[in-house]
Amino acid sequence: MKVYGINGSPRKNKNTATLLQKALDGVKESAKDKEIEIEIINLYDLNYTGCKSCFACKRLGSKSYGKCAVKDDLQEVLEKVSQADGLIFSSPVYFSNVTGQLLSFLERLLFPYLVYDNNGTSLAPKRMPTAFIYTMNVKEELMKQIGYLKTFERMEFNIGHIFTKPLVMYSNNTYQFDDYSKYKVESFSEEEKAEYRKIQFPLDCQKAFEIGVNLIKN
Ligand SMILES: Cc1cc2nc3c(=O)[nH]c(=O)nc-3n(C[C@H](O)[C@H](O)[C@H](O)COP(=O)(O)O)c2cc1C
Known part of the structure; x- marks a missing residue:
């Protein structure tokens, strides 16, 4: 079995990536005697674009029917992710949404599987369990x-429609800088942030771990 953690943050060891790793630790824990492999895909390491609206994935008779035809770093990733036994998406919120990198990834992952018929049939080869972590x-x-x-739920609906409805968690009031004194930040109190982080972040890590434990039920 294979579960992928999709890191939609450019940072590999901050809030989002830490919670993603906890969730994957939970997956490992739940697997017990089952053979389970986990892998983090850092989207910011890859060179790709969002959907180019070429519609090769919807063209009748096309060899790319139901698949993304764009040739870039995502080609191989989309192929392996579609065979996953579980997918955990994670993203910081940028301007009230997931990061552009994750949004582009989701366009490329989900759209080719969506059939333009009256039911919006899903062509996904596997309907694996999913989760979404927002920071x-x-x-x-x-x-x-x-x-x-509302914004988050729309994308969760799309993921649910193509694969399965995600388990969801939010980590709020995150600590953004290692040393707040080095940055111009007048709108937050570092003291308050540090206090909140000390108490809340370990709880968020626990929540992420439980999401991982509950991802694969049987
Ligand atoms: C470009 C940019 C835009 C952001 N926009 C928002 C926002 O709209 N709402 C919010 O709550 N936080 C916003 N943030 C803060 C991040 O979502 C938050 O610090 C997040 O936990 C960072 O995740 P990371 O530590 O994994 O990088 C923004 C940060 C950046 C860099």
């Missing part, structure tokens, strides 16, 4: 108030 600067109350969840 962001805003606190939970503000995240809800300003409508982030």
Whole structure:
């Protein structure tokens, strides 16, 4: 069995990547005696674009029907990810959405499997369990108030339609800099952030771990 963690953050050891690793640790833990391999795909290491709207994936008789025809670093990744036994997506929130890199990846992953028929049939070869981890600067109350969840839920719906509905977690009020004194940051109190992180981040790590434990049920 193989589970992939998709890191939609440019940073490989900060909030998003740490929680993603915890979730994958949870997957390993749940696997117990089953053979399970995990792999992180760092999207920012890859050279690719979003969907180019070539529609080769929808063209009748095309050898790319149901597949992305764009030739770049994602070609091989999309192939292996489609055979996964579990997928965990993770992203920081940039301007109220997932990062551009993750959005481009999702366009390329999901769109070729969506049939333009009346049911929006999914051509995905496997309907593997999925999860989504979001990290962001805003606190939970503000995240809800300003409508982030609506945006997130739309993409979760698309993932659910093509694969399966994701398990979801949010990590709020994240610590952005190692040393706040080196940056111009007047709108947050470092003291408050540090205190919150000390208490909340270990709980978020635990939540991520549990998402991993619960990802694969049998
Ligand atoms: C370009 C950019 C845009 C951001 N936009 C938002 C935003 O709209 N809302 C928010 O809550 N945080 C925003 N943030 C903060 C990040 O989402 C947050 O610090 C996140 O936890 C960083 O994840 P990382 O540590 O894995 O890089 C933004 C950060 C950057 C660099």
